[in-house]
Amino acid sequence: xxxxxxxxxxxxxxxxxxxxxxxxxxxxxxxxxxxxxxxxxxxxxxxxxxxxxxxxxxxxxxxxxxxxxxxxxxxxxxxxxxxxxxxx
Numbered sequence: 001x002x003x004x005x006x007x008x009x010x011x012x013x014x015x016x017x018x019x020x021x022x023x024x025x026x027x028x029x030x031x032x033x034x035x036x037x038x039x040x041x042x043x044x045x046x047x048x049x050x051x052x053x054x055x056x057x058x059x060x061x062x063x064x065x066x067x068x069x070x071x072x073x074x075x076x077x078x079x080x081x082x083x084x085x086x087x088x
Contacts, residue, residue: 012068019060030057032063 013027021025030053037044046069054062 012064016061016062019058019064026057030061 015056017024017027019032022084033047033053033056037049046066050069051064053065
């Protein structure tokens, strides 16, 4: 199953653009990168993706991506409960 990330909630899109100094080309590059790693045959952990984004874009961009991943995991019920058990 392939996933295409092309449009975020307007709030996240605005936050990402701001973290990228309003450079729409950088936003496109970031989204292309995320799409490539999400759809790659090799699994890459969200933490590794965030570190790579921080290294190649900015710490702020990485933190926004972390919020997005957390929201996706909660919406998909793939998070850890207070008891330390994984929900799914």
